[in-house]
Amino acid sequence: MPYLYQEETYTIIGAAQEVHKQLGCGFLEPVYQEALRIELEERNIPYKQEEGLTIRYKQRELEKKYFADFICHGKIILELKATDQLTSAHEAQLLNYLNATGYRLGLLINFGQRSLAVKRLVR
Template identity: 40%
Template sequence: MNGALPPATEKITEAIIGAAFEVSRLMGHGFLEAVYRRPLGHELGLCGLKWREEVAYHLAYKGNPVGTYVADLLVEDTVIVELKAVDALNPQHTGQVLNYLKAADLTVGLLLNFGKPRLEVKRVLR
């Protein structure tokens, strides 16, 4: 992928980011990441977006189960959203989202970090 998203996916990611900024504005920073999941889902619903939380992706190697990835949110069956509440995002967080995208056979994810006074957003493309 060359970094450009299809217009419908771009619209979804923009709505997710806007919803996350609203949650950050109202709740502040520093809670555990799980605390932000439901308020973000509420905001996504207000935007008219369908979402599911803690979506499991089962991994297999040569037909044998080897593990499960659990994504924080899946929005419109298109965008994986991973929530963090850390001092700073790092390459391991990006790798985690890339693995979720691979397991789900999706191309775009968002890392949202509520651990700083200003929400940190990182778009991850596979």
């Protein structure tokens, strides 16, 4: 049985893999963010970058917004990292973003290791 947004997830991960293949590890997150933007454009993957998302608290909108690294296909949050390893704190951060915004799927992508690391989190 296919999982949530399988085809879209596959294309996004492919774009991230190309960025990692070209740049390797060792750069700061903004470098990977810019390169991934280019790769998403080249692959015609619809995205919004640094999109301000509304956070709700007890059915009320907060003034503070969460700014996603990327929202792809209008339904998948991408949270980028460039660190030695992903931690449970990184996962909790993305799960909080999913819960607060109502999005169902998030990809936690870490460019900071020798191999690209991707965690797929579903709410």
